[in-house]
Amino acid sequence: MEPGETLTLDLIIIGGGISASFLCLDILKKNPDFNILILESSTEFPQKIGESLVDMTALILEQKGIGHILQSQTKKSGIRFLFNENRSRDRSDIAEFASPTFPGKINAYHLDRKRFDQDLLEEVECRGVQVLRPAEILSFERKDLENQLVVKCNDQYLSLRARWVVDASGRSRYLHQSLGWKDKNIELQTGSLMAHFKHIQPNDVWDTPENKHWDTKAIALRKFSTTHLMRPYSWWWIIRLDEVTTSIGVMFDKRKVQVNDPEEHFRSLIKEDPELSKMTSGAEMGAIRYIENVPYVSEQLFEPGVALIGDSGAFMDPLFSPGLELIGQQSLWLSELLLKDKQEGMFDLKAWRKYQTQFHTAYDTRLTMYQFAYGIMGSHDLFTTWTKLGNFVYLSRIVYPSVVFPSRLKMPLRFTFLERLGVQIIGKRLNRLYDKRLAQGRTSKTGKGHLTYSGVRVPKDWRFIYTPLLLLSKAAFGYVSLEIRELVSLKKSVHK
């Protein structure tokens, strides 16, 4: 390019993380001549969060044709939730709700994000995307569908022009900040603390007893499951990235858990916790990262000529790892809109508005599930009852339809009015029960070594047909038996 010359593109993407690469893959799959340039500010990716994939994300990634990149990551063997309501130091007092991944239609992964984001960026570069790195945006002027940028990269100044600019700059939210867009008011107020640990203690030091069924039947060893330690108003993730490194972090409701000195808080929580103190004894801890405000969602996701994707627009909560799933779905929507815009040379306001409404409704739907979850996290039977209902809805409404009809992959979960009402009634009921039990000094009734399996799976054989029915019966039975147990304990307390 000559000095003073302007490079004209179809699309400029700010940021070169997962959101940017997903969007490029989806666009280039349908139109390999789409002219895209990525501006990435870093010279090298730092270690990022977002390390566990869910089933739906695995399906979406499969469709993006990056199986060869995923294969160098660690296979995730399932999900586990561990409860220790009496803070006992006896491992057999821990109650467990687990979902091993048996061989089937879907394989999820634990991701080393530094390596994964780099591999993805190189992949899209190979497929024809231009990448400027390290890039600094010096000026950005826009008028409807005409964007002009001046960028500095390795002491070179470049003038760029594009009909569309998509912001994929993550939590730095470049466009959202510079255009002065606002976020919606949301009820959920959570924060997070996390670090990578090297050489944590083997599972037989801190975990529930060895599970031979899991280790022989699931797609990988139990230690490579995403393990959650459930605590009052908070939860921890334990994600083994490989034999050496484990990602450990905590999410907490800020209305119940106060954090003054984040680093000190993280260290003391670990020291006082029965499982975490054993697990991390003698392990090497990396830098502690604090995220004060985890959830947010922009009121606006586009204007003619600019759009947001990924963390630049919204993030909710990492429980059940929906982050990359929503980004994958958003990328499918956005790529269709951008391809249509180029093909027709016309901005279709109605279609863009429909996308924005769909996204906000999907965000709202998930938020409802999370808002009620934090108040019951400390309780084994209340939380598992809630999760069983969620498992049925998620598998039957989202995962199964997407396996059968791949065109449904881009459709996120959205509640109807009646579904929302039902979820709110049950959510409020479970939260009230937790408060009541707390006041009465009661905990879940679980015997020693309690273990239940969720039944969540997407089998390849005939069991594919009946799995959703099984999940429905587990959810209904779980809720009814919880209410019966409550009635019995109420009767007992009246007799006393």
Ligand SMILES: Cc1cc2nc3c(=O)[nH]c(=O)nc-3n(C[C@H](O)[C@H](O)[C@H](O)COP(=O)(O)OP(=O)(O)OC[C@H]3O[C@@H](n4cnc5c(N)ncnc54)[C@H](O)[C@@H]3O)c2cc1C
């Ligand atoms: C506590 C926590 C745990 C999570 N766990 C999970 C999980 O288990 N599973 C899951 O699926 N998701 C998880 N997530 C969500 C996931 O981490 C994010 O949604 C995802 O990483 C966002 O990707 P992104 O590409 O939008 O942003 P990023 O990965 O942040 O990428 C943005 C890129 O933009 C670049 N950039 C920034 N500013 C500029 C600029 N001005 N110019 C040019 N480049 C710029 C940055 O260098 C960066 O490379 C978690 C999130 C949190 C908060």
